[in-house]
Amino acid sequence: MDVCVYPATRLEGVVHPPSSKNYTTRYLLAAALTEGESLIRFPAESEDATALKRCLTDLGAVLTPEGEHLRVRGFGANPRNPGTLNPGNAGAVLRFLMAVCAATLDDITFVTDYVESLGKRPQGDLLDALKQLGAEVESRDGRLPIRIRSGGPRTAATTGGGRLDGGSSRLRGGTVRVSGEVSSQYTSALLFAAPLIGGDLTIEVTGDMKSRPPIRQTLQVLREAGIRVEASDDLRRFHIPGGQRYRAREYTVPGDYPGAAALMAAAAVVPSDVTIPRLFHDEQGERQAVEVLAAMGADIAHDGQQVRIRGGRPLRGGRFDGDPFTDAVLALTAAAVLAEGETVFYNVENLRYKECDRISDYRAELNKLGARVGEERDKLIVAGRPEGVEGGVAVESRIDHRVIMGLTIVSLRAREPVVIRDAHHVAKSYPAFFDDLRRLGARIDEM
Ligand SMILES: O=C(O)C1=C[C@@H](OP(=O)(O)O)[C@@H](O)[C@H](O)C1
Numbered sequence: 001m002d003v004c005v006y007p008a009t010r011l012e013g014v015v016h017p018p019s020s021k022n023y024t025t026r027y028l029l030a031a032a033l034t035e036g037e038s039l040i041r042f043p044a045e046s047e048d049a050t051a052l053k054r055c056l057t058d059l060g061a062v063l064t065p066e067g068e069h070l071r072v073r074g075f076g077a078n079p080r081n082p083g084t085l086n087p088g089n090a091g092a093v094l095r096f097l098m099a100v101c102a103a104t105l106d107d108i109t110f111v112t113d114y115v116e117s118l119g120k121r122p123q124g125d126l127l128d129a130l131k132q133l134g135a136e137v138e139s140r141d142g143r144l145p146i147r148i149r150s151g152g153p154r155t156a157a158t159t160g161g162g163r164l165d166g167g168s169s170r171l172r173g174g175t176v177r178v179s180g181e182v183s184s185q186y187t188s189a190l191l192f193a194a195p196l197i198g199g200d201l202t203i204e205v206t207g208d209m210k211s212r213p214p215i216r217q218t219l220q221v222l223r224e225a226g227i228r229v230e231a232s233d234d235l236r237r238f239h240i241p242g243g244q245r246y247r248a249r250e251y252t253v254p255g256d257y258p259g260a261a262a263l264m265a266a267a268a269v270v271p272s273d274v275t276i277p278r279l280f281h282d283e284q285g286e287r288q289a290v291e292v293l294a295a296m297g298a299d300i301a302h303d304g305q306q307v308r309i310r311g312g313r314p315l316r317g318g319r320f321d322g323d324p325f326t327d328a329v330l331a332l333t334a335a336a337v338l339a340e341g342e343t344v345f346y347n348v349e350n351l352r353y354k355e356c357d358r359i360s361d362y363r364a365e366l367n368k369l370g371a372r373v374g375e376e377r378d379k380l381i382v383a384g385r386p387e388g389v390e391g392g393v394a395v396e397s398r399i400d401h402r403v404i405m406g407l408t409i410v411s412l413r414a415r416e417p418v419v420i421r422d423a424h425h426v427a428k429s430y431p432a433f434f435d436d437l438r439r440l441g442a443r444i445d446e447m
């Protein structure tokens, strides 16, 4: 589906953000790893959530919708073996399931239809870690399709009298070293698998570590699920006793700051009065989007429950370390396109390894609109155009939901309407994005 985005004169109203993608991923997985029945309130409705639910069902979990909530009966440490799993275009889903399946299944293959997106993303650092723990791995140069075999002799657990469920580990415990430079998801994946391994596991994160906030989300959810984890303050070293059991319970998914950041940026670049509820002080690093927009001069306030933006003030550029709020950088870059002066988002090299190369590809599409964006290895550099951009062109989605949201934001301040091709990919995390902007007063036509 293509869309045509028209210049906006005003945005006004209350808009509920989607539920958090990252917390939904973690709560669904934790619930599936129990042997009991959990309830997840307000899980995200998105393509990534659908992909994970499909995979967990294939592994033997029983998912029962209850209105806006979801009841999950888990498979504990003994999933059914479907032979093949397809995580769609969801990176975190793929990484987390590869580690969990390596610990619990003897032979599993991961595939994707998104050959030009997830199929291009690197998995090698995680595969190296799994091989250190005894797995055998086949891949296409560290990329999908990937086959993981952990079917060695099911070694009896040697720590803590063996696993509670009487099973035994498919991976050995001990110490594993994993690079944190490309993605924090490899570390999170090992953290989710660790309790399922017979022996205790020590995880050492090497290199220039990125994306610490999602690691904190992982630690929060593991502790909520009753898993004991010792973590160093710098999040470079973890110790997890083996043979632990995930505890069934009720979870409530908060609002999604990355999706909300796109709404905040849209409201900041046009005259507006927009309120976004269900945004709390949790471990999502993208809540810093509020501080960044405030630093750029936006009239924005967060009371711990909701964010209110009154747009129309001129924005000014600034210099920001984008790593702590990685999934908000593209939306904030869009705001910077319309600010006075230069804006630099630095320390963002790992944007290049996501749904697309979010530095070079995003820059190319923004500049088609009339933006003036440059790049360096780990930077996005924006020469702001407070007068707006020309527009009147067609741009590409690059199969990336956050590119689509960023291009939409800038298009609200284009002189001529903009066509965004394949805009349906926004549904990866935010299916209702265009409807929500229409509800606030934007004109966006499906083509
Ligand atoms: O752990 C997670 O759920 C995520 C971690 C981040 O990825 P990186 O750790 O690769 O930056 C983020 O971009 C992604 O949307 C979700």
Ligand SMILES: C=C(OP(=O)(O)O)C(=O)O
Pocket: 021, 089, 090, 091, 092, 093, 327, 354, 355, 402, 429
């Ligand atoms: C990169 C993202 O997600 P994932 O890594 O889970 O595909 C994202 O949501 O921006």
